[in-house]
Amino acid sequence: MSSALKTFEDLGYFAIDNLPVQLIPTFVHLCDESAEIDRTALVVDVRSREFLDMFPRIHDELERQGVQLSVLFLEADDEVLLRRYSETRRPHPLPEEDMVAAVRHERELLSEIRDLADLVIDTSEHNVHTLRSVIKERFSDKNSAQEMNLTISSFGFKHGAPRGMDMLFDVRFLPNPHFVPELRPFTGLDQPVIDFLRSESEVEETIRRFVDLLDYLLPLFRREGKSYLTVGVGCTGGRHRSVMVAEAIKDSLAQRGFKGKVVHRDIDKDPQRYRVV
Numbered sequence: 237m238s239s240a241l242k243t244f245e246d247l248g249y250f251a252i253d254n255l256p257v258q259l260i261p262t263f264v265h266l267c268d269e270s271a272e273i274d275r276t277a278l279v280v281d282v283r284s285r286e287f288l289d290m291f292p293r294i295h296d297e298l299e300r301q302g303v304q305l306s307v308l309f310l311e312a313d314d315e316v317l318l319r320r321y322s323e324t325r326r327p328h329p330l331p332e333e334d335m336v337a338a339v340r341h342e343r344e345l346l347s348e349i350r351d352l353a354d355l356v357i358d359t360s361e362h363n364v365h366t367l368r369s370v371i372k373e374r375f376s377d378k379n380s381a382q383e384m385n386l387t388i389s390s391f392g393f394k395h396g397a398p399r400g401m402d403m404l405f406d407v408r409f410l411p412n413p414h415f416v417p418e419l420r421p422f423t424g425l426d427q428p429v430i431d432f433l434r435s436e437s438e439v440e441e442t443i444r445r446f447v448d449l450l451d452y453l454l455p456l457f458r459r460e461g462k463s464y465l466t467v468g469v470g471c472t473g474g475r476h477r478s479v480m481v482a483e484a485i486k487d488s489l490a491q492r493g494f495k496g497k498v499v500h501r502d503i504d505k506d507p508q509r510y511r512v513v
Contacts, residue, residue: 237279239364240310243371244277251277257287260294264303280349282342283329291349308371309346309353312360314339358399374464384458386489386496387466390424390482392474395502401468403453405446405481411436413476423503424479433480443481447488454494474502 238253245251250273255263257280267273280291298305312320317339321328328338350356355374359367373385391398393408413419413429422429433439450467457465469485471477479500486498 237281237310239367240308240371241277241279243368244375247275247372247376249275249277249375251279253279254281254283255279257284257290257294261297264298281329282345288345288349292352295352306355307349307353309350309356310359311343311350311356312358314343316360361399384454384462384494385464386454386494387464387499388469388482388486388496389466389499389501390469390471390474390478390503392472392478392502392505393470394472395474395505397470398468398501400466402465404468404470407442407469407471407477407481410439410442410471410477410481412472414473419476422476423500424476424481424483425500425503429476430480433477439481443484443488446481446485447492450485450489450494451492454489474500474505479503 241251241253250267252263255278260278260280263276263278267276280288282288295305295307314336318335321335328335328342330338330341357367357370362370389398389401393406397404411433413422413424413432416432419429419432424430424433454465467485469478469482482498482500486496489496
């Protein structure tokens with residue numbers, strides 16, 4: 237939470253940690269009267285547990301008053317939270333006898349607030365730097381609420397499926413350059429691999445169908461107010477097929493007026509032998 241709050245400060249938000257929930261309406265009123273404060277970020281956590289049941293009501297009241305607000309909820313797997321507390325040696329704010337019980341109790345107390353969230357970020361696979369990048373991408377001024385921010389992420393299933401995907405395409409059924417000895421050292425960004433895959437009619441057909449589906453869905457997501465969409469494209473190792481297909485999808489969508497970026501999660505991982513899945 238401290239890393240997230242610091243990022244909001246760097247983005248120009250007036251940031252406050254652990255403001256008592258019952259003071260939020262008063263704080264919003266004071267901000268309305270301020271000529272200097274136009275964006276605020278407030279941290280509410282389980283330390284305010286005696287007032288947490290007030291938050292949904294206050295949230296509804298502020299929305300009725302026309303206050304523009306967004307609830308960002310940060311969470312992580314139990315095992316990750318336990319490890320983080322162990323590494324930082326910080327006590328959990330709930331007075332439970334053991335840490336496991338405290339983490340589970342905290343999740344229960346915050347469940348209603350999570351249901352109100354406009355954006356939930358699972359920080360289990362994030363470090364300080366990647367979390368900062370996600371927050372800056374979503375909350376900096378450069379983003380317009382009317383734009384669809386599309387990210388296409390290639391990955392390898394053998395390294396684990398990524399979290400936080402809105403959609404996921406599995407391309408493990410396509411011909412695999414890994415089993416062509418002269419292509420194995422290359423990646424899906426290299427022309428020999430691209431030419432090999434482009435020569436297969438099913439690759440071209442798959443890309444076309446993926447693009448047609450996204451071309452149909454993106455305006456519908458935008459109509460419903462979704463500003464961010466993350467599409468995963470996975471193959472076995474994350475170095476050949478998924479990389480090439482992700483790039484092809486991005487290029488084809490750009491021709492249809494949809495801007496996006498591509499992230500290749502596993503492209504630099506060692507190309508060791510694996511079984512076809």
